[in-house]
Amino acid sequence: MAGEILVVFTTWPDIEMARVAAHQLVEEKLAACGNIVPGVESIYRWQGKIETSAEVLVIFKTTAARYPALEARIRELHSYEVPEIIALPIAAGLVGYLSWVKDSCS
Known part of the structure; x- marks a missing residue:
């Protein structure tokens, strides 16, 4: 299940x-x-x-299956021309937490 869960980093202007x-x-x-x-x-x-900017980092947890829709929606909501959207797979984690992420994105 670990490979199915992603951590997604984005930065926002405020x-x-x-x-x-x-x-x-x-x-x-x-x-x-x-x-x-x-x-x-x-x-x-x-x-x-x-450039130097003050920004706000948001760390999202999602599933690999939901990632394409998440990326598309971030692009819609974001004000940057090229927003930071970086996804990393989870190699291991607490099974209960990973299950919660999966269930929460279903």
């Missing part, structure tokens, strides 16, 4: 957008939960320049 998106994605059963981590400072290259 806490309110992050909260609205997390609430909506959980409500739509595209994610079991979203952990909001405020106060992220991002340093990155964009259009040939080094």
Whole structure:
């Protein structure tokens, strides 16, 4: 079951957008939960320049089956031209928690 569950990282421009998106994605059963981590400072290259931005990180837990719909919905909700959406498979985890994620996304 571990390989069926993904952790998805996204960054958002502010806490309110992050909260609205997390609430909506959980409500739509595209994610079991979203952990909001405020106060992220991002340093990155964009259009040939080094940029620094204050952002909010959201860590979603979802299933591999729901990932395509989750990604599409994040893109709809997001204000960035190219939002960070990175999914990593879970190699191992508490079976009860992984089952909860799977059930919550069904």
